[in-house]
Amino acid sequence: MRSFWLAAKGVSRRQPIIYYRRLASSGTTKDKDASEGAKSTEPSLIVRMGESAATTFASILVLGVGFAAAGFIYHRTYKALVVRKMTRAFEPGDPVLELAAIGHDVPNAHRPDGSSDGVDDEDHWVRRPEQEHVDAIVAGRETGRYHLLLGDKGTGKSSMLIEAMHKVDGDGVSMLEAHADLEVVRLRLGKALDYEFHEDYIGGYFSERGPRDTTALLDIERALNKLDKVAIRLRRQRRRPLVLIVNQLHLLRDDDDGRDLIELLQQRAEQWAAANLVTVVFNSDDYWVYERLKPLATRMDVLAVGDLPRKQALDALRSYRRRYRGHDPSPDELEAVYGRVGGRLSFLGRVAKSGDMLATCDRIVDTERTWFLNQCWILGAEMDDDVMDQQKWASAAMVLAQALVDADSNDDDDDDDDDDDYETVGHRLPSFPLHEAQQIMTRSDFIRRLDSLGLFTITSQAKVRASSVPMQRALREICAQPGFRKHLEDTLQRINDIESLGRTRELVAKDLVLGGRYDIVGAKGAVASVKLMEAEEKD
Structure with missing residues (x-):
């Protein structure tokens, strides 16, 4: 139709073809120019590589800063939490007092409901001559020294310590029981100080490290390092030292591990006593503990705890008997019991609870x-x-x-x-x-x-x-x-x-013919002869 119209206008059929070709040629040129312009605006390979490197570096930088900040916050939070928990371990109240109260060994005057167990505090305990000194130690009034309580089992050493803790409601005092196995000592120290022995390093952010990856002695050292910080902080607030009681220290084995632990504890006790930070109290039944502590002791005081004197023993037996049996024994009965068992508190308590004391x-x-x-x-x-x-x-x-x-x-x-x-x-x-x-x-x-x-x-x-x-x-x-x-x-x-x-050695002379002889020459020229003789004939 278009060709026919052009022919009617006097235009040859060839001209539109040329025209169209020109139009097509003109459009192709424009496309080429556009594509060439687009290619000229695209970044080069080096630019693209730079952009990729910058993006990667920025991502790594963000991740690194994020992990570093998270690790820093993790450590700050962990250390603050450890110090806060260990500080709470020295607040009023102690599991030792609760256990003793359940066993009716200590009158529990600090129940949450304010009730009492009906036992008079003054009548419950036998007042020992050393009790006032122990009270001063546990209350923090005795400073600059650490102490060793030494005496036979059953003389009341642990009872005096618990009694002194009860008077201050365990404020500023922590107590643990020693054991022959250092792993058990580590657990008990962690329980006493509310410390879990987790390693505080950056690897703990990626995967929690178990608390049993080091030796018991190193973990105990780490716990005592934390106690240093807590003691310094509380020293400013309390104006008196903390008290750490290690009970039954004689249960440690007298071997290399036991001696290393005693040396570690004594070194800390010496440092803390010099700085008035922590007063350490050791309690032992056996003398060998004193022999291990004596060579390095410069600030140690030894408190000997023995049997009660006669008058106090008789009073204690009378008091026990009234409480447990409701019976007031005669002076002759008291003298007879004391003559048999003496003033050992454990024996007096057992006798007072029995029906027949002499038996x-x-x-x-x-x-x-x-x-x-x-x-x-x-x-x-x-x-x-x-x-x-x-x-x-x-x-x-x-x-x-x-x-x-x-x-x-x-x-x-x-x-x-x-x-x-x-x-x-x-x-x-x-x-x-x-x-x-x-x-x-x-x-x-x-x-x-x-x-x-x-x-x-x-x-x-x-x-x-x-x-x-x-x-x-x-x-x-x-x-x-x-x-x-x-x-x-x-x-x-x-x-x-x-x-x-x-020590005797037997020498046997062999290969001797009849009449033969061995001469044995001693160190100083003495000669001993061994000669084979003919046996005497029997009639």
Whole structure:
């Protein structure tokens, strides 16, 4: 139609074709120009690489800053939380007091509902002479020193500490029980200080590290480092030191691990005592703990805790008897009980709760005698040589027991007129200085094990005696058995014979013909002859 119209206008058919071609050619040129212009505006490869690198760097920078900020906040929050939790561990109230209150060992005067258990605080506890000193230590009034409570089991050391904690409601005081396993000590220290031993490092942000990846000793050191910060903070507020009580320290093993832990605790105790930050109180039944602490001790005070004096023991027994049995014993009954068990609080409490006090006293003596015999009885002249090592230890204990009984008999003969001293002090058990006791036993390595077993006691003045009045009575009964001295001498002789056999060497002369002889020349020229003789003929 268009060609026909152009032909009608006098235009040849070829011209539109040329025209269209020109139009097409003109459009293609414009497209080329546009594409070339677009290509000229696109960034080059280097620019695109720079943009990608910048984007990657910015992403890494954002992630790095984010992780660093998160890690910083994590550490600041973690450390603040640790210090806050450990600070709460020294606030009023303590699990030790709650446990003691449940067991009716401590009157719980601080119940949330304000109720009372009906036990008078003043009547519940026996007032020991050392209680006032312990109260001052736990209340933080005794500064610049750390303390070791040393005495026999059952004398009331832990009770005095709990009583002192009860008076201040555990404010500023924390207490833990020692154990032979350092892992258990770590857990108990963490419980006492409210510390969980998680490692505070950046890896903890990505994956929580377990609290058991290091040794127990290092974890204890980390916990004590945190306690340093808490003590410094609370020192400014309280104006008195914190108190850390380590009870039953003798339960640690006397090996490398146990000695390392004692050294670690003592170093901290010395530092804290010098700075008046924390007062450390060690409580032990055995003398070997004192021997480990003594070489490095410059600020240590030793508080010896023994049996009650006679008057206080009688008053305590009367008070116990009234509370537990509703019975007021006569003075003769009190004297009879004291003569059998002395002033040991654990024995007095057991006797006061029983129906027949004297029978209970006899059972206590029987128990002590049985324990001693099971550990130290000697086997006499017929013993086997395989048990010689154990019998060396047992015979040494029996020799010391015999010496104590003999010394007790001599004291009874010499001190008949010393009744006034008995009225005020009470029993004075015979004792020997530690070096003399070792000389009597002819061994220096046995006495500490005997102390740990509760057969004998090494006091804070390095005196060796029976562990208690019932044990001394048991030793008397054992040594008074018919033929005991002869039995002990036979055992000692048998041990000497076995040792002599072990030191004897038998030489056999062989390949000697009749009349032959060996000459043995000694070191100093002495000659011994070994000659084969003809046997005598029998008639």
